[in-house]
Amino acid sequence: MKFTVLGAGAMGLRYGVLLQEAGNDVDFVDTWQPNVETMHRQGGVYVSRDHQDRHLVPVKVYYPEDYQGDPDVWVVFTKQMQLSDFLKRTAHAFKPDQYVLTCMNGMGHVEKLRQYFQPNKLLAGTALVATVLNGPGDVDFIGQRGAGTMNLANYTEHPDDMTHRVVAELEKCQFHPNLTTNFKGTLLAKVVFNSVVNTLCTLFEITMGEFADYEGANELSKQLIDEAYDVCERDGVTMLNTRAEELASVNYVSQVANPLHYPSMYQDMSHNRPTEVDYINGYLVQLGQKYGYQAKTHAFLTHLVHLAEHTRQQVATTTKTAASA
The missing domain is CATH 1.10.1040.10 (N-(1-d-carboxylethyl)-l-norvaline Dehydrogenase; domain 2)
Known part of the structure; x- marks a missing residue:
């Protein structure tokens, strides 16, 4: 599948890198210039796990205005207060058949995403996954591989075939996704x-x-x-x-x-x-x-x-x- 991660911070990088390692085609879109320029210069992002085994993972990263990709699924991990501007700057790449998945902290993001994506194509949830961004182009996955869980639901509370495909890819990454039919409770x-x-x-x-x-x-x-x-x-x-x-x-x-x-x-x-x-x-x-x-x-x-x-x-x-x- 084709995924594009919107927000290449700690969690965005963790989800994107693991989805890429699971065999998916993954792009990253970010607005923080030091982060984007550092990854361009390095040719990717340095990844550690619990402060060990630091290594360079090649990734493709773009500014919103430069991105022309057409993913099956957008994966959104920005800060709540940055989301509106992020979506506005990337809106030229949104298409009616695309899905969006988000596990952002807090509440308020769903209403913003609904302005760009159809309700049956909106997947949202929560992730008990610890990750630290050490600095531009340098991320640390906390916990052993497979440590952590997540819950997600389709906005309509009626999961379709694509929802199950996304869940299957997340399972390959060992995020242990639990698909529910309780959107707001999730x-x-x-x-x-x-x-x-x-x-x-x-x-x-x-x-x-x-x-x-x-x-x-x-x-x-x-x-x-x-x-x-x-x-x-x-x-x-x-x-x-x-x-x-x-x-x-x-x-x-x-x-x-x-x-x-x-x-x-x-x-x-x-x-x-x-x-x-x-x-x-x-x-x-x-x-x-x-x-x-x-x-x-x-x-x-x-x-x-x-x-x-x-x-x-x-x-x-x-x-x-x-x-x-």
């Missing part, structure tokens, strides 16, 4: 997970394992999960997991699967990039308000992340001013 499962682990690890600059080692981690997780489920149930969403199962998932991934991993929100914060907290905890707050429910803990954490962003920006500005004085 997406919100990762939102709830991220609203706990991503946000708390980012605020305290700790790994998932360090969070799990705290004796009060269960209590913190349960409070956030319960509040999130209260919101989702008011919206009429049937969640994939029970509250207890969601807590068990947080604990397993933090303690066993990826204890040494810093979540993607932390990676953004540590590089003074805007985080996606408004699309995760902030989304739950807004959804709750729609039904007169105040998700106060999630609102508090959203403010804390923005305060941390604001503080880091002030320190960076002060440091830059002092250095130029």
Whole structure:
């Protein structure tokens, strides 16, 4: 099959490289100039696994305006706040018969993708897969091959032949895809997970394992999960997991699967990039308000992340001013 990955960051590179290794024809489209130019210069992307076996994988990467390919499936892995511009710049290459798959963090991307792709050709889901972009053209796959899982669903909740073909290719890559017929519940499962682990690890600059080692981690997780489920149930969403199962998932991934991993929100914060907290905890707050429910803990954490962003920006500005004085 022909895949084009929109967004050659950590997750986009992992999915694209593994799909390529499974025998598919894969292109990459990215807007970050240092990343694109570095891969052009290198002739590909350097790939490591758990900081070892660093090697160059040849890949084809383009800027949106230059891309003229015609994939069977687009694989979208941008940041939420970058997606609208990314889609607009690439729209000339979108065709009615193409499918799109996305496992982006947070909520808000489906509505943007629906502006360009037919509902029966939209596949979305969640990925419990840890990956780090060390720098331009340099990615690190965290965890042994086959470590990690993903859920996905067709927007219509009626998977067709192409949906099953995509699932088969993802299975070859050992992503362990679980095809569901619960679209919104599938997406919100990762939102709830991220609203706990991503946000708390980012605020305290700790790994998932360090969070799990705290004796009060269960209590913190349960409070956030319960509040999130209260919101989702008011919206009429049937969640994939029970509250207890969601807590068990947080604990397993933090303690066993990826204890040494810093979540993607932390990676953004540590590089003074805007985080996606408004699309995760902030989304739950807004959804709750729609039904007169105040998700106060999630609102508090959203403010804390923005305060941390604001503080880091002030320190960076002060440091830059002092250095130029």
